[in-house]
Amino acid sequence: MARIGIIRCEKNETRCPLTGCINCLNTTVQGFERYDEAQLVGVFTCRCPGDHVVEMGKILKSKGAEAIHVCTCTFAHKEDGQWVSGRGFCDHVDDLLARIAQEADIACVKGSAHLPQGYRPESFG
Numbered sequence: 001m002a003r004i005g006i007i008r009c010e011k012n013e014t015r016c017p018l019t020g021c022i023n024c025l026n027t028t029v030q031g032f033e034r035y036d037e038a039q040l041v042g043v044f045t046c047r048c049p050g051d052h053v054v055e056m057g058k059i060l061k062s063k064g065a066e067a068i069h070v071c072t073c074t075f076a077h078k079e080d081g082q083w084v085s086g087r088g089f090c091d092h093v094d095d096l097l098a099r100i101a102q103e104a105d106i107a108c109v110k111g112s113a114h115l116p117q118g119y120r121p122e123s124f125g
């Protein structure tokens with residue numbers, strides 16, 4: 001059983017209750033396909049410009065998370081009903097993931113639900 005933390009972007013916090021992310025985690029599909037089974041440890045909301053994101057990673061790890069996923073909406077957007085890479089909510093999600101992975105020493109994965117076609121979840125750390 002993989003224990004997973006999720007970090008989402010504040011720009012989506014009043015519009016999406018993470019339904020797709022949580023469903024995909026529970027059924028280990030899309031961004032969570034690499035796990036046989038997964039359990040959600042907790043969720044944090046990152047606030048721009050992300051000054052506290054490493055601390056969030058450390059706290060999720062202290063709560064038992066073995067990996068952290070950031071939501072697909074941070075790096076992709078919906079166009080004509082399809083999710084496509086680019087124009088997500090966060091312009092520096094790669095930097096944030098690299099910092100969490102290095103400074104909190106935990107595996108980080110870019111992606112959760114409804115991955116853009118052909119996108120394979122990128123791992124950091």
Ligand code: SF4
Nearest residue numbers: 016020021071072073
């Ligand atoms: S990736 Fe999708 S389901 Fe998850 S928070 Fe973003 S919009 Fe909501």
